Amino acid sequence: MTEYSNAPFDSLFFPLLEELESKHLRRSLRLLETPQGPSVSLAGKNLLNFSSNDYLGLATAPELLASFQDAAATYGVGSGASRLISGTLPPHAELETTLASFKKTEAALAFSCGYATALGTIPAIVQQNDVVILDKLSHACLVDGSRLSGASLRVFPHNDTEKLESHLRWAREKFPSARILVITESVFSMDGDLSPLKEIADIKDRYGAWLMVDEAHGIGVVGKEGRGLVDALDLGERVEIQMGTLGKALGSAGGYIAGSRTLIDWLINRCRSFIFSTSPPPASAAASTAALRLLQSPQGIARVRSLHENLAALSRLCPSRIPAPPPSAILPILLGKEETALAATAKLAEEGFFVPAVRFPTVPKNSARLRLTVTASHSHQHLADLAAALNRVL
């Protein structure tokens, strides 16, 4: 026994939870009793669902389900080890070939989730004495990966390319021979707006820096076949590292990096979240491959088109709140205070709608909001009912 010890465990954390509660910042889990879809049962209540990132309704698509079941029947449930230890299963190899061709890159690498993708990739690319410059609204996994890398970190205000350029100028003067990595998203996860990627690519090229773009909310959404914003702007050749998730519009699970063969070979050798982690279930990889194939078929193109038609319809139904058809499936309704956002979510739930409130630390303090997501599976009636409810409640 030492003379000093920690506070008793629960008596330390219990009051901290109560403090979160008093600030309207406590979070808890609620049971969802149905699959993803336009209507769900949440904690025993039927609600029209405007919370999901399953933007194309692929999480329950028969094509994905069939591929998942076939792969599970053929290869089993778990993959047993890291691929470097016990080998790559055919569904992983097939997913990576399909991903590279979809993203029009030389190669791709699959991870167990998008979070792990960023956490491993950034520190494999930059280290101490290097510089990472990232957008203020970048996702937590990009921030955490950057911190973990040990590189000097500079943040530019959201989409502020002038400030990005001044950070680049500073970095090149202070660390002339450092690696400089600029990181941004294509579609921002809590605001739904796009980054000025063409301008960012022009600027980073002027300073000889590299660019990493997270397309978590761009893949499946931006462009006719949902190839993402990098492809829509024809920037594939100039974005060194393309990243995304297989768990949102693609309806499955996992994360990916797409880029040059050299990048992927380097990650296989140095990316810790790839090397030291059991590879994702082969069935998830097979379902992701099915999603990528479906996107390039008439049915997939029709799903992407329906999503954008629904977004345009909602804008026509709520012209004061949504003046123009949004470029992505994410519609933030800024309310400010945490309790205001929670009250709006509760009121909408009473009316039969699931529209989640997003609070600190997901968004800055006092910029709490409703984060409404539209999918290809919503009907015009769902949208009209939502628009009426928003007008009553807000």
Ligand SMILES: *Cc1c(COP(=O)(O)O)cnc(C)c1O
């Ligand atoms: C969701 C998300 C991720 C993480 O992807 P997962 O596969 O869910 O772990 C990464 N980046 C952004 C911008 C995201 O929204």
